[in-house]
Amino acid sequence: MKPIQLFDPASCSYTYVLFDETSREALIIDPVDEQLERDLAVLREYGLRLVWTLETHAHADHITSAGQLAEHTGAKTAVPAGCGIATAAVQLADGDVLNFGQEQLRALHTPGHTAGSMSYLWRDHVFTGDTLLIDGCGRCDFQSGSAEAMYHSLTQVLFALPGQTTVWPGHDYHGRSHSTIAVERAGNARVAGKTLAQFVSTMEQLGLPKPKRMNEVLPVNLSSGIRHDADAVLSMQVQLASGYAGDVSPQLACQWWQSGEAVLVDVRTDAEREWVGFVPGAVALAWKQWPGMDFNPGFDQGLKDAVPAGKKLVLLCRSGVRSIAAAKRATELGLQAYNILEGFEGDPDAHGQRGRKGGWRFHGLPWRQA
Ligand SMILES: N[C@@H](CCC(=O)N[C@@H](CS)C(=O)NCC(=O)O)C(=O)O
Ligand SMILES: [Fe+2]
Structure with a gap:
């Protein structure tokens, strides 16, 4: 049995429908908003009941139809836990299994294109999203991407699968549909036979332009492709502050x-990071200020090293107090610095009460326990 492969020509994206032949329960991987009607027609034509929508990552080039499909069909939305897609019903961890009828699909955490990216294994098929592409791999230069993590995901996780496993990529820009692990392991132009250092240097030299629709589509994908309601719009606005560039919600900070x-x-x-958790990929630079000490040379230098010219700086602490002091100091150093409201934790007891929105870890944004 094979997956149904569907293509969106505007973004060269592949969508996959898998189903259990007896119960007709189905799942869909990486559905595209502009293909909603087509995908609903496919489900009808095959007599399928959609039980899951799945994302391999938060896409930067097209909008997902997961939220709309869930509304139309009653399917549940599942996403990789590290992708910041707060609206999904299920946040998947590495190794989690989703059932549809008698069939099972297993989540494999394969970071690199983004920190949260996952591949999905079903029978002898693997859906690799933008981790492994045919004779290529996803770019690693934005959205918390990492060429080192990509190398590990390709060589240690995906290439460790049996050679006959069919590879179904998230995109192909040259009209190819699928490949196998054996073929990619032996000949993939970006990674086969390369050391980590050679691979990282290849990825650094790609120099690809940013996806054209990135700024428009990323925030929408962080809410399953459903455009924001009024409250969410508010959380995507900068609030004025004095002494630094402004206060921002954890969601807006994460998007930037x-x-x-x-x-x-x-x-x-x-x-603190070890005790309550941390954000993979964030720069760790403790703000230590004691009474009577009005400068902090290690911090100043650390900030200068961490923030390239022209980039904004968003500052995270536990509850949004130290990050204000740090934002003021960063402003004095000439940086465009923003404080993240309610920090990493906020006040957990006040979460959802008295208008409190909770900190970073209450919004389905990427974070991990140490
Ligand atoms: N040109 C496309 C973006 C292409 C692109 O950057 N694709 C990403 C996946 S979202 C990638 O990883 N590409 C790898 C490659 O082209 O080698 C657009 O403007 O939307
Ligand atoms: Fe992508």
Whole structure:
């Protein structure tokens, strides 16, 4: 049995429908908003009941139809936990299994294109999203991407699968539909036979232009492709502050950071990050200020090193107090610095009460326990 492969020509994206032949329960991977009607027609034509929509990552080039499909069909939305898609019903961790009828699909965390990216294994098929492409791989230069993580995901996770496993990519820009692990392991132009250093240098030299629709589509994909309601719009606006560039919600900070517009600096101590959790890819630079000490040379230099000219700086602490002090200092150093409202935790007891929105970790944004 094979997956149904569907193509969106505008973004060269592949969507996949898998189903259980007996129960007719189905799931869909990486559906595209502009193809909603076609996908609903495919489900009808095959007599399928959609139970899951799945994303391989938060897309930067097209809008997902997951939220709309869920509304039309009653399917549940599932996403990789590290992608910041707060609206999904299920946040998947590495190794999680989704059932549809008698069939099972397993999530494999394959970071690199983005920190949260996942591939999905079903029988002897693997859906690799923008991790492994045919004779290529996803770019690693924005959205918390990492060429080192990509190398590991390709060589240690995906190439460790049996050679006959069919590879179904998230995109192909040259009209190819699928490949196999054996073929990619032996001949993939970007990674086969390369050392980590050679691979990282290849990826750094790609020099691809940013996806044209990135700024428009990323925030929408962080809410399953459903455009924001009034409250969400508000959370995407900068609130004026004095002494620094402004206050922003964790969601807006995350969007800026993932699109490469801003550097995210966590000013908590190592102990705090270890105790409650951290944001993979954030710069760790503790803000230590004692009474009577009005400068902090290590911090100043650290900030200068971390924030390239022209980029915004978003500052995270535990509850949004230290990050204000740090934002004021960064402003004195000439940076465009924003404080993240309610920090990483906010006040967990007040979450959802008295108008409190909660900190970073209450919004389905990427974070991990140490
Ligand atoms: N040109 C496309 C973007 C192409 C692109 O950057 N694709 C991403 C996947 S979202 C990628 O990883 N490409 C790898 C490559 O082209 O080698 C657009 O403007 O939307
Ligand atoms: Fe992508």
